[in-house]
Amino acid sequence: MREAHDPAPVRLTVNGRTETGRATPRSTLADFLRHELGLTGTHLGCEQGVCGACTVLLDGQPVRGCLTLAVQADAARVDTVEGLSAEGGGDGGDGGDGRAAMHPLQEKFWEHQALQCGFCTPGFLMAAVAAVREQPSMTRGQIRDRLSGNICRCTGYQPIVDAVAEYAAGLGQRGDRPDEQSPGPGEEQP
Structure with a gap:
């Protein structure tokens, strides 16, 4: 028993x-x-x-x-954050610059220097991915509100908001639909 x-x-x-x-x-x-x-x-x-x-x-x-x-x-x-690069289409290789293929949001964090020590970064990335999937056209104020439950002691938050805003704007320009997730194992294609 x-x-x-x-x-x-x-x-x-x-x-x-x-x-x-x-x-x-x-x-x-x-x-x-x-x-x-x-x-x-x-x-x-x-x-x-x-x-x-x-x-x-x-x-x-x-x-x-x-x-x-x-x-x-x-x-x-x-x-989890480990699954983001696969979701972004990355193959794990490096594009010649020493960086492994990353999810587009991770790329924006890199470009905007939206991390310093990196401890909080996985939580911010996951919260931001969910926020953009739910509401792709957010104002900067809405982004701040959606990420307000995550704390960073290094960046001052502005680079994080910049990265999320540029990521969301890029999705709209490419016509991607962040709200449509690929089916999990055993699930049917829509």
Whole structure:
């Protein structure tokens, strides 16, 4: 008989791949991603849901990985910063400049120097991707509002807002539809 505190199997789709692991009922999604699956891009800052460094997408919605239990994500789709380059069409190669292929939003962060220490960056990227998917035509004020749950102690925020605004504007110019996500494993094409 399994005790209530014993690890339970957790199966989810992470960045398009089916993953399984074991988690105690009190294990957070962030700890599960980092320690059970080895995805260390999700950072733990305050561990109280305040800083946003642990932001991941759970079934397309931004959540705090430090406040979400791993067992709550069972059978769900989770997107982390590690999955962004694949989503952006990157093949992992470097374009001759020493940088691996990145998601277009990551490119904008690079171009605008929207990171310094980089600790908060994965959470900002995931929150911004979700915001732009939901509302591609945002004003700078709306971008600030949508990212207000993420804290950065280095950049002063302006470069981050600049990067997100340019990314969103570029989507409109190319005619991309950020709200249409590719289906996960086992899902049908629309």
